[in-house]
Amino acid sequence: MIELYQKEDCPFCAKVRRKLDDLQLDWISRTSPKGSPQREFLLKIGGKEMVPFLVDQDHGTSMYESDDIIEYLEKTYG
Numbered sequence: 551m552i553e554l555y556q557k558e559d560c561p562f563c564a565k566v567r568r569k570l571d572d573l574q575l576d577w578i579s580r581t582s583p584k585g586s587p588q589r590e591f592l593l594k595i596g597g598k599e600m601v602p603f604l605v606d607q608d609h610g611t612s613m614y615e616s617d618d619i620i621e622y623l624e625k626t627y628g
């Protein structure tokens with residue numbers, strides 16, 4: 551399962567959402583506005599308070615950086 555820690559108003563997150571939709575992947579949105587419990591969890595698992603952050607449990611992969619995420623999705627699922 552793919553999880554995306556993200557915010558609706560984040561342009562970097564929007565790029566990643568577009569790629570997930572283009573590839574017709576099922577994914578879960580972990581909406582993580584500042585100050586939210588989800589944001590605390592993101593810091594714990596990723597080490598930074600930055601979105602987007604992708605977790606791909608099926609491949610044991612997680613990463614920040616929208617361009618890296620898009621490249622990963624294309625390579626893995628494209």
Ligand SMILES: N[C@@H](CCC(=O)N[C@@H](CS)C(=O)NCC(=O)O)C(=O)O
Nearest residue numbers: 560561562599600601602615616617
């Ligand atoms: N280079 C990063 C930039 C990501 C970025 O700047 N995200 C902003 C939101 S648009 C962020 O996480 N800001 C800190 C915060 O919201 O706490 C990428 O392309 O993913």
